Amino acid sequence: MIHANVSVEVDQSAAKNIFQDAVFIEELRTQMFKFAKLQVRDNQLAEDAVQEAMFSAYQNIERFARQAAFKTWVFSILKNKIIDLLRKEKRHTSASQLEDGPNLSGEALLEHLFEENGHWQKDERPKKWDQPDHGVENEHFWRIFDACLDALPAKYGRLFMMREFLEMDTPEICHNEEVSVSSLNVTLYRARLRLRECLEDHWFQKEKS
Amino acid sequence: MIKCKHATQMLSEKLDRPLSTKEKMALAMHTAICGPCRQFGKQMETIRELSKSYAQAKEPEEK
Numbered sequence: 001m002i003h004a005n006v007s008v009e010v011d012q013s014a015a016k017n018i019f020q021d022a023v024f025i026e027e028l029r030t031q032m033f034k035f036a037k038l039q040v041r042d043n044q045l046a047e048d049a050v051q052e053a054m055f056s057a058y059q060n061i062e063r064f065a066r067q068a069a070f071k072t073w074v075f076s077i078l079k080n081k082i083i084d085l086l087r088k089e090k091r092h093t094s095a096s097q098l099e100d101g102p103n104l105s106g107e108a109l110l111e112h113l114f115e116e117n118g119h120w121q122k123d124e125r126p127k128k129w130d131q132p133d134h135g136v137e138n139e140h141f142w143r144i145f146d147a148c149l150d151a152l153p154a155k156y157g158r159l160f161m162m163r164e165f166l167e168m169d170t171p172e173i174c175h176n177e178e179v180s181v182s183s184l185n186v187t188l189y190r191a192r193l194r195l196r197e198c199l200e201d202h203w204f205q206k207e208k209s
Numbered sequence: 210m211i212k213c214k215h216a217t218q219m220l221s222e223k224l225d226r227p228l229s230t231k232e233k234m235a236l237a238m239h240t241a242i243c244g245p246c247r248q249f250g251k252q253m254e255t256i257r258e259l260s261k262s263y264a265q266a267k268e269p270e271e272k
Contacts, residue, residue: 035263035264072265075264075265076265079264110214113214114212114213114214117212118212118213118214118215119212119213119214120213120245120246125245125248126245126246126248126249126252127248128248129248129251129252129255142263145259145263163225164256164257164260164261164264165260165263165264166264167264170225170226181226184225185221185222185225185226186218188221188222188224188225189217189218189221189222192221192253192256193217193221195256196249196252196253196256199256200252
C-alpha cells in the first residue's frame with residue numbers, strides 16, 4: 001500500500017490518455033452509436049444517449065486506466081440509458097404494435113424450416129459450427145452479425161435485444177411491451193431461428209465453401 | 210416423442226425460463242437421437258454468448 005499514491009497518479013495520466021486517443025474515442029463512439037441506433041431506431045435519441053453515457057464516463061475517468069475496462073463500463077452506462085429510453089417510448093411503439101415484418105416470419109418461417117411432420121427440412125438441418133479462426137476476420141464477423149440483426153423483423157429485433165443485449169427480465173419486458181409471457185417466448189424463439197439461419201448461411205457455412 | 214419443431218422451441222425457451230422435469234426428459238430423449246437438434250441447442254448457447262460479447266463491445270472469447 002506504500003505505493004498507493006504513486007499508482008493513483010499513474011492511473012490518472014493513463015486515464016487522460018483514454019480521451020486523448022482520438023482514434024480510440026472515435027471508434028468507441030461509432031460503436032456505441034451503432035449499438036444504440038439498432039435499439040432505439042432514432043438517430044437523435046441514439047446520439048443523445050451516447051453523448052450522455054460518454055459524459056458520465058468522462059466524469060469518472062480517473063477510475064479507468066485501461067481502455068478495455070473503460071469501454072465495458074461506458075457500454076454498461078449506455079445500456080441503462082437505452083433501457084430508460086425504451087421505457088419512456090413505451091406508449092409510442094411497444095412491440096405489441098409492431099408488425100412481424102416482411103420476409104419469412106411467423107408460421108411461414110416454421111413451414112420453411114420444418115416438414116409437416118415436425119422434422120427438419122433436409123436442407124435446413126443445422127450444421128456444426130466450427131469456431132472459426134476469427135483473428136483478423138473478427139471485424140468481418142461482427143458486420144455480418146449486425147446485418148443479420150438488422151434483417152430481423154422490427155418486433156423480433158426489439159424483443160431479442162431487450163433480452164440478450166439489455167438483459168431485461170421476462171416480467172419487465174412483458175410489462176413494458178404489453179405482450180404475454182408465452183408470446184414473448186415464441187417471438188424470441190423465432191428471432192433466434194432467423195438469426196441462427198442467417199449466421200449459418202452467411203458466416204459459418206460460407207467459410208467452408 | 211416430440212418432434213424437431215417442438216424440441217427447437219424448448220431449446221430456445223430453455224434460455225428464457227426453467228423447463229419442467231417432464232420437458233427436460235422429453236428434450237433429452239429427443240436430442241439423444243437427433244444430431245441437428247443437438248447442434249441447434251449448442252448454437253442457441255453460442256448466440257447468447259455472442260450477443261453478450263456484442264453488448265459489452267468485447268471480442269468473443271476463444272473456447
